[in-house]
Amino acid sequence: VMARTTTARAVQHISDLQAAMPRGWIGIVAEGAGGLPRVERGEMIIRYYSYPRIVSVDPSSPAQRAGLAQSDTLLAYDGRDVRENDISLTRLLRPNATIRVRVKRDGRVREVPVVVAEVPQRVAVRRDGEIRMIRATGMSAGTEMLMEGPTFPRAPSAPLPAMPRIAVRMPSAPSAPAPPSALSFSFSVGGVAGAQLTTITEGLARTVGVRYGVLVTSAPEGSPANESGLRDGDVIVKIAGQPVRTVPEVRSLVGITSSNGEHEVELEIVRERRTRSVVLRW
Template sequence: MHEKDHSEALKARIKSPKRASRRMSMLLGAVALGALTTGAMLQSSFDVGPTPAYAQNLSAQVPAATSAGFADVVDHVKPAVVSVRVKVAVEGASAEGFDLRQFGLPEGSPFEKFFRRFGDEGQRPAPRRYGEAQGSGFFISADGYVVTNNHVVEKAREVEIQTDDGKTYSARIVGTDPKTDLALLKVDAEGGFPYVSFARNAPRVGEWVLAVGNPFGLGGTVTAGIVSARGRDIGAGPYDDFLQIDAAVNRGNSGGPTFNAAGEVVGVNTAIASPSGGNVGIAFAIPAETVQKVVAEIKEHGAVRRGYLGVQIQPISKDIAEGLGLDDAKGAIVARVEGGSPAEKAGIKTGDAILAVDGHEVKNARELARDIAGFAPGKSVDVTVWRDGKKREISVTLTKMPGEKTASAETGEEQGGKLGLSLAPASSVDGADKEGVVVVGVEPGSPAEERGLRSGDVIVSVGGKKVETPQDVREAVKELRKEGRKAVLMQVESANGARFVALPIA
């Protein structure tokens, strides 16, 4: 490779292969991690329940690849791959719903805050503008569960899927996991959908793979290549562990499956390295093992629960290993122990080298992050540390990761629907006051969004009662329902001041 060509290649950036442009920056160099505030996924298998007699597990019917190529494999698995079409709100309206342009005022005008805070309560919000985005996905069960990428649906107002035979269905988002860029959808329609299975074993470097998806909105497209590498960290998130493949993957392939020669899913296509936005032979897929764990958690709990140890760590270099008296540069050294964390309560100290968790040897800091959060909150684990020239076993009871979405303010299925809010105690959110409940998510199209609630707002009281946790909000709503109220009055504080918001609960 010429020096100029090599220089140009180094400019390649990681970006999501989605039709709507999305760029993800590659993180370079060593990172001093607050890594155990995050982690990998709970290790559990995805249970799709009993299979209806009319359903077809397409992966189980795939014949071995022949000299004719992969045509037989494609014939069997392609019906399970779908196009995911998303209606998204276009940015541009002001944050509180007022369109300042109707008053002849540009964005950023000195009067903007005035209109947002003191504008006519009866003013109708400016109409939203909507655009469309497309990605890919695939059925994993006969009853309509579909896997795709989080970045395909994260701003969705509406979601629909189109099958290989041209049929279109509405889909709802069961849950998402931004940290691994995965989402689980559900098509609520009668009939057994053709589906595919996940591979039991990880692919080896050099094995053939097939990528199936909807590149550039063209519809079902198949490309072939090999697994180029495993365990890639591309800086896309805290748990990067990608398969690198050279099968052609482009925008619109996001969320589509990568198959092995047996027709089993070995990964979910999620990113490409490209200076131009097109395929250059380097694509990245989330391994099937990770996908199964995340999907199982979302299906059961609506979100991924991750264990929390509460330490900041850094890799152990050869020099650090020599300074600690370790034979190998493996594991992770504790740079800081968070106050009040499970680690502090268990007796882990700054300077300890963590070598293993529950008997599993830790190779590096990133692996430790994944291992710790692979356990459910409340799990007791044995952490092997190196301190003062000898090994010690320390039992630690993990807790839930602070700052994660802790609950949805659901009124309960038996009570009819939800408010459309995801909440967390203010005390667990960095930068928030210690009182109240912080809005960390607002469902598109929900009553909460329609009435101007935004992420970052703090709910101080509900129905006149102070609230400190999402559970307090749910209980207050339930009580008001029992009293026959048709709306709940919330006292909300934001950067624009305090206000009251009435949400319908009938």
């Protein structure tokens, strides 16, 4: 019964994500600390905890035609500060709508009107691939939850693929599809609860005195991660008792907990070569 309930919940969540996906696209990739994307009232919502920086602009995209540039700092959409407000990507990215993108460049604030375009075919293909990946990941996690009990699934036995950077558009499809992490849809961030994470290398693992783990590269003040006690330089080694070796594993475990209606999970971290426990709340 538990497996059927979990599977049904995963299927419903995937359906919600599909229905909430924005139909429009402007062609920028913005990188910064943010929370997990979520679906509320049929809309995909994202929240930033620091002002993101535009790291790429697609050639011939609406953003490029409007004059947005790499290294611009994203401040607001249609007058709504991206750090102080939830942003509905579903409502924002409507084909043929004109949105005002406020950015800072070389110390000066600019308001740039951008006309939203229809999602290109290559982006639609990428979305389909991401949905298939999420469906496969979700079904596997649902089965493992029955084996482990009601609290948490077993961590994946093999490392998951590297996750993409945060984006307000779907990046151009690479020559071979790049598998996303759960809930990504190219709107995700490289971490959870506002913290930026990176998979630790063997060399760095030896330096900090761990065999494996995920490094917290940034836990901005005001983010749920920081308020929960995570700090820059911490290494996450377990989530709810399950070892984690990659960022996608962390996101998958936290994401499943969130989809189960939970708002906290225990982390085992290593800080200054000492193991300690932190309860991550969001």
